[in-house]
Amino acid sequence: MSALLSELIVTNFRSIRGTISIPLDAPIILVHGPNGVGKTSIATALELALTGDVAALRRSDDNVRDHLVNRSAETAEITLKMLGGVRPDTKMVVSRGSIQGRALLDADRQAFYSDRCYLSQSTLGRLLDIYQSPASRDPTNTPLTNFVKSLLGLDQLEALIDGLHPAGDKRRMAKLSTDFDRAENLQGRLQGEQREIDALERREASELAGLRSKLVPLKEALALPDDLDQAATLLEEAEGDNQLAREEARVSGIVSLQIQWADLSSDDAPIDIVGLELAESGAAAALSAHREGPGKRLADAIASIKDMFPDVADPDQVDPEEARKSALGLVIREISRLDTIMTAASAASHSVTTIDQQLRQFLARLAVLNEQVESVAGDTASLGTALAGLLPHIHDEICPVCRRDFAEVPGVNLRTHVAEEVARLVGRSERLGEVLAERKQVQDQIAQAERGRSVDQSRALPQADLTTHRQRLSTLRTAKAEFEALAGTAEGGAELRRRHAAAASDLGRARLRDSTATEIRASLANIALSLELPAVADSEPTDEAISRLIVAAEAARDRAKTHADYRRTAAEMIAQIRSKEADKVARGAEAQDRKLRLERLVAAQRTVRRERDAANRLRVAASEARTAIVGRVFNDRLNKIWRDLFVRLAPNEPFVPAFVLPSKDDEAISALLETVHRDGGTYGRPGAMLSSGNLNTAALTLFLALHLSVHPELPWLVLDDPVQSMDELHVAQFAALLRTLAKREGRQILISIHERQLFDYLTLELSPAFVGDKLITVEISKSAEGSTEYTTNVLGFEPDRLVA
């Protein structure tokens, strides 16, 4: 692309007040003006029109967008025209904080312009920083490294490489994403479960086959249907019909008959039932005779005390002698008890009589004392005291109470009269005290006697009780005499009872034995019938019949038992088979679910693998891109161009700056500088080896080298005041370089200069040298009012006056 900038019109932008229109359609445009008149504003306006941004200024001030409009105006306008570009022109309008308009360059070219065409003050500052910053221990974090990284986009590439690093390794992935970790674990678990279930299925299937084959003979034996449900129902019903229990009962029935029979047949003595009956009736007669005679006396005697002792032994029920003795004992104890009670009661009655007599005496004395108290208690000691209180108030014969003259009473004066009366009252009061003390004593004695009387009264028995006790004593004494008299006869009664009991027992046993034998034979006959055996004939001995029946019954029981065993086994097997089949069905549902989950997970894992694969490939690509970019930039070519440029500007400087070339591709990017002597050999960093003037030259030439080291996408160089001081640069050499760049390398160069001398020199040196060559100079200044003034001069070629 051979685009040529052709015109720039700037209105009220930053330092520029008013409108300036700068023609640009020349290989070289020189802008001159003292500091502060707007040289940088022109460069910035150009940048804004081309890239839509003011990146170079923004590096030093984030808020620069707010200050783009000149203080005197509300909006700024920039119009840029271009020949040979995609679009011929653009117009940007800037008002507070907002920029409207479309940049002239596309995104890629914007970056190219910012990085490699425009040497702004801030870029130059950064380049100089590179030399002036102290040596850093970390070569990956030096100003040069950072400059190079941002220039090449290596920060983003390294972010990509580092950020995608986890994709290469499962452990790193697990660290990055907990879901990834969980998915890995889940898959392992599900697969493990699947394997376990498969093994279980195989085991179960073989067990099921074994059960089925074992069931076949049982089914035949029990005549069961093939359908297991029906078979199970049949077996359940058969369980209710308890044949085995019946058979066992029959066997034990026969066995118990056998035992009974053995008992009967063991005592072989002949049975004389008639004799036994005679003996029994004799004994009964003797017993009843006894009961009518002495037995009755005893019974009567015992009956007489039955009221008093309800639990006394009945002589008809127990041994009469025992009954007599115990009754006698009871009677004697009761008599003794009653005697004691009677004696105590009579003593208490006597004591009550005595106390009553004393009480009567005490009461009479109390009455006398009461009378004395009443007679004495007419005047009281208190009256005496009151009168004594009057004595001090009696001074003559006039009564202080009634105001009468006591002199009317002859023979005694008032004072004496009152004193005597007081003495009399006090004497009577002492007597009353003595009488009251005696009365108190008598009252105490009465109370004591009454307490003693009530105690004795409670001990004495009422008359009705005394009568009852006496009647009982009489009854008891009669019974006692009777019991003592019957001592001999009672023993005889007991003996008669024993004999009768023995005779009755013998008779009972004989009768029972006779009937049992008959019953045993009848039972045997029944059993034979139920076993469908030949009947028990009368001639067949009982022992033999029993043996025959036991054998048959036991055989029947064994058959039933075997049958029951079969049924039980078959039922168990069928239950097992059915349960296993049910389990299998249940497992089937679970297995289906697991299978679905596993498939889902495996599919997701495939996606994850694809993602990781993509990430890895991208990482490799980024890594390669980094290597390529680094390799392309830091190569001999860059150093070669840089050297060429540097040598042109500083022909006498033996040390030439150079990049230390990267040795390995994968290393973290670290850009380092060194100096190379023209005669060979590498030396220290440029900051240490070069003078400040040559450092400026190094910075400038590094920028130009970066521009020249790539294909000239945009053939422009915009240098904003690159030379701060003439002394720092070999001006003649710089001019020659600019001329070479413009006229031989086809670059359009816009350079602003603040130093007049340099401007003049460059104007001369860069004069058009052939037909069609052109130089534009612009001089900017400020009027007294502060508005921007400018003059432009377009120099065309004219043949030099000196022909050479």
Next chain:
Amino acid sequence: MTPLDRVTKLLKDNSYRDARQPFGIGSSTFQFDAVLTAERSLDLVILQDTTVGSIERMRRELLAFGRSLDVLGSRRTLTLVLAGQRIDSDIIEGLSQVCRVLTVAPSADDTKLRDALAVLLPLKLPEATALQGDWATEVRERISTDLSRVANSYLNAAEQGDAGVRHELRRRIDRALAGALS
């Protein structure tokens, strides 16, 4: 070959030619041992061997020539190439006021000679490489097209640093696993 001959040859090999001498400016005539010039250029390159010539005479001549050019209103620029013995820096300082001074040591080999005259020579740019592409373009060129959509999301994320890329990677993995973890 004298150093001066080598200078002459190098310059002539790079499109310089002999200037037409002597130069008559007004009534004066200026004549130098060797003067080269180039087409499409206003350069006059004056060559002087310091070993054989008189420096003082040459200095005077040169000052006068420069003054005459100014009077004439010529825009030609003068370059003096001194080959041979080193001369006083004071003199070089004085000469620098009127012309560009380049010195060539008598012992200079080809490289040094070229270095000394570099400013007069065209730039020898090595083979221009392809455009230094944007970093993202560099990456895109290295991946197959099926990857380009995935790559775009990562390339965007790279602007936020490696944490942004990791976040994007995690997001994509988690999205792939979403629904499969129940």
